[in-house]
Amino acid sequence: MTATDMTTPPARLGRLSAGLAGLTGWRRLLAAAGFGGLATLALPPAGAVPLLLIAFPGLLWLLDGARTKRQAFAVGWFFGFGHHLLGLYWISAALFTDIERFWWALPLSAAGLPILLAMFTGFATLLVWVLRGRGMGQGLGKVVLFAASWALFEWLRGHVFTGFPWNLVGYGWTGFLPVLQGVSLIGIYGLSLLTVLVASLPAGLADAAVPRRRAWGALAAGLALFTALGAWGGLRLAGASDAAVPGVRLRLVQPAIDQRLKWAAGERVRNVQQQMELSVSSSGEPVTHVIWAETAVPLFLDQDARLRQALGSVTPPGGLLITGVPRMEAGPEGEPLYYNSLAAVDGSGAVTGRFDKFHLVPFGEYMPLRRWLPVGAIAGNGAEFSAGPGPVSLDLKGLPPVSPLICYEVIFPGAVLPAAQDGAGRPRWMLNLTNDAWYGNTAGPYQHFAIARTRAVEEGMPLVRVANTGISGVVDAHGRITAMLPLGHRGVVDAALPEALPAPTLYGRVGDGAFGLLLLTCFAVGLRARHRS
Template structure:
């Protein structure tokens, strides 16, 4: 009775009152994301989307049911993007409202179209639940590649609170987990009508318990195993973003990384990992600073570091890359990986000939994209799947399917752009899901954090907290032979989407 009254009052709202309520509910639901992970915030607010669609009498209202809730969700979930603009507020501060509300509105449009599509299907109230879950998951998939893609904070990431539940990612990936999460979170909307309690209990209570039990079993069957004779040292120097590219501090920053690296226990290390652009020199062409960096290489080992790369003087066409380099003790470059998935407005400006905007990273030239994904051969180490920065948020774009399977994921990033905010926590959650999906361990070096070593089922076996300065010494876990998701990719979530859509068709007449 209480839920019936609540739905009646909500549906009685019209115009700006309903839109504002949806916006605020979506903003509140974002508390279920890392790092707060208040899961009830999602389950208590998301039914309003279904109720709003029930009450929609026009296409505009149906579109607004998804658009306004998800605008609030993205505005709170992605507020930290604006902090990157405030590293140079004079040049980029004016973009803050566009970064928060404009980007949120663009992303929410996918979900407004989803609710509009379900409305046009003229389904009963019961059928709308699986139909909405299917449509929202398809919207997530679309936003992962349309306009270069931004699959940040998919709905399944709320389960970062439960490692056992995250294990479903090894079967259905993040899209499959998002589909199930939508079903769970939408189901309570049916409690406002009699006769649906068993179905709601099965989805909202039974399904997460089933996922937790299956994940717990999987974790117990995969104890940690370590690669012999490999000891990693991850360096987190916590260089402030405002100091990173200053000409008068670049060499001091390099020496700082070297000093941290050569701290106590250096003799027992086999591999050193520095973050994205930890070295702000062109190491492949700058022998002096490459020799300086080589002093951080352990005997017989490697230094794996982020650094920019540039075409030699006089070579045309001119290119600059955001790269990962493997440096040997003899100051040679043993391997190079160039970042493939570049950040719009951060590393290049889309439609540069039209938009009068400069990129926010150092220098005026757009970065070029390298070929990838690749399997990187590293002397003395298992082959690695390299990822730079936000490349870790893209499912199925981790492992080169036409090359030998790597033994681990090597992720270097600089989340110093986003200060002490929720962004780095969400980035780590995405990285952990990639390890679970692929069955690969991961070493993650972040300038200001969160650096971590993760095993192939997502257990974090060592980490450096956000904002901390220091080193992390850890072994390298062994990979799994593979996962269902690593073998079949998005075929499994596609099958789950078909089943969910078919369920909506069978239930189309039920109210």
């Protein structure tokens, strides 16, 4: 191999990168959207992570051709639009449960959310373009700077305007548990940062300013990093305990009730009866606690003593029935306030524990733009829910302290447990009640389960998830699934409650602090790369 061979990019990659950089107009934007859609296939349920080695270099080569701030923003925006359009198509399925009423919202749900979320990707590429225009982020520094910018705006997407941290790039690793163990150290945002960094390194192979030996060396080092992370994760899993909480046997009830029938006036009592029958079906080992899904009881439990007694009749002796319910109370001026709640009922029919959902779904459970959209929330049948207090540690009879989470509250990293300064003891498990019947047999329920599973690894704490339909299951503190009911399946699964880790993970102690340090390091490296290879 000659010295020239070591300093010039491979011919095919060089032509490909030059061709993409040379695209203009709609061709450039269409290519960006295509690469964004390709990146979606790396996420659950497909999990084709190697496709990121094509998608992110493609985005960087398109960005190389941007000549103005507007073009730089547009490249990232169209990438993000294609990414979220394909990744979030399933949200529109919720409207078809009452399409005659919400037909007008179909284009907003299908394209409106991707349009907004793509803004974050657009600002990420714009930031890289502006900094490179000032002489920073040269050579391989461009890759590092891009990964840092992407991770920064991914973090912002998870926090601003109540946040929507769905389909973060790091979730692509939920199908490969050894690598996913990394979130116990740096969280899902940190794993996303490393994933984008390594996936973008092939872009350096086509950069004439980067010697080929250095470009190949960087790519090899990046792949070695994930190999080492996977090896460490494998060792961590090999040493994992299978210990379970003594004296606890859970029954998860998944009735698979069609969303169009769930709230129908003539079906509500029948739906409850079906779940009662499932709760008392025979099993090989006695259960101590029965758990139903989000709003599994579509009636106001506090106002119906007969209903409470009926639920108490299927409660295991000395145990509890834990279920999702709507709750209503009078507001300061006598107006009704509605809550999406969890209630624990004992054998006498008394409610011995309660939790109100605190992180509500915009448009689904409340209307943030009511001034311009004078309609009710979709999930509340026109009514709006009120928010309860933040994460809590709930003490329930016969169970370790639990952090209850309803629906998509489980998607927020670092916000699923009460803060230490709140005075509550650290919970020993998480309980996620949800209803994914809104979305049918789409990618949404699979993504939701994968995201919930990641919280267990981050916090080193088991997670029990009960859904009206798919996917219900028990995940231990290392993310291993110990019991599961698949999407659309009607039935029950009995399972032990895994023990939490004896001490919090690094992420459980410092939250996104380790990610923040990693992010700052990447920015520092990228910004220092000034006109030198």
